């Protein structure tokens with residue numbers, strides 16, 4: 001029985017690496033590949049799909065223009081060549097699309113551009129507007145202003161972030177190999193092609209990522225797996241396939257759409273065999289498919305996790321870690337679970353959520369605090385928050401008398417301590433391990449003062465409380 005084919009309109013991101021755009025040695029544009037991509041995109045558009053192209057190649061085209069043999073070593077050299085090549089590259093795309101009456105737009109992004117929520121939303125709005133106008137946006141990294149710390153690093157990551165920004169259904173990573181292999185297929189005749197990936201961490205152990213990669217691009221299989229991790233986490237079905245036959249894109253979509261949309265399924269991840277069984281009547285063009293997460297990250301969480309550079313870290317105790325690992329936590333952290341902060345950050349900035357690497361670091365801190373009791377002659381620890389934060393229950397217990405008094409004018413000693421000068425950070429980055437990321441609701445100095453306290457005491461310590469949580473929109477990383 002032939003299954004009914006799905007015409008579900010999709011949003012598709014297609015990424016081409018430098019080695020698919022220009023010849024590796026001569027740096028001449030690969031006109032037949034580019035023309036075939038253009039025909040495919042125009043045909044997808046005619047079927048009602050929205051398409052974004054992520055095109056590398058500015059540096060490579062710049063090399064050809066300046067008749068240089070290889071990528072310069074210096075950052076400024078690469079930036080200059082990208083500035084020379086980008087205009088030509090977009091001109092080339094425009095020429096090809098113009099023959100088929102398809103308008104295009106150039107979008108140049110840096111991670112710095114979209115790590116600010118407002119600018120990120122502006123970029124999203126522009127992309128959405130262009131798509132609804134029937135335009136094909138062509139995205140590249142804005143190499144001229146990208147310096148090491150604001151660089152996407154490679155266009156695989158940029159394409160994954162783009163696909164997450166516009167809630168794409170598909171991300172196609174077109175490259176010089178037709179998918180992921182267990183080993184380098186050019187060197188190992190026993191290398192096996194992988195059709196479907198449902199667990200990225202499992203696949204990392206199975207495959208060699210040293211495969212291929214040209215002298216032109218910065219990506220390789222490793223960056224494609226990272227891109228797949230970002231995109232599938234945002235609910236995007238990610239495909240690695242060869243750039244030699246871009247017309248396969250439509251067939252690959254048809255193959256997967258038959259199960260994704262005709263069968264009422266939301267993703268192939270619902271059924272590990274779904275990649276082959278339900279579409280047996282359709283040909284399967286050679287590719288590797290990465291199943292999208294059945295529970296995609298919400299836009300804000302995906303943005304926080306992948307597009308922001310954390311400005312500092314919030315150290316949490318094991319109790320908070322285990323609560324945050326549960327879905328019911330809603331990705332929100334209370335001050336009671338905070339042991340300390342590292343670095344300086346403002347409210348609204350992204351922070352790492354970390355735990356002490358070795359329990360001994362944490363115990364050492366408590367011991368140091370306890371030693372402080374004797375050296376100061378005080379009857380209580382000088383920084384009771386550390387002791388209070390050793391478990392959520394102890395932090396609650398230490399403040400209960402005030403809580404029971406019901407008076408917000410009477411401050412306990414613990415709270416009075418919080419009104420003192422902010423303490424110095426007590427953890428080092430080398431002593432902690434990152435478990436997730438989120439958005440700080442208080443700045444680092446404020447958080448130092450309220451760490452370990454019940455939320456009801458925040459107004460007494462700070463004089464205000466914008467949120468009962470200290471970090472929100474936390475995404476906890478999957479265990480390695």
Ligand SMILES: N[C@@H](CCC(=O)OP(=O)(O)O)C(=O)O
Pocket residue numbers: 016017018019055056057058059060082140141143153154155156216217218219220
């Ligand atoms: N933005 C750079 C490309 C970065 C890069 O090398 O990407 P890729 O070829 O996809 O590994 C350019 O246009 O030359």
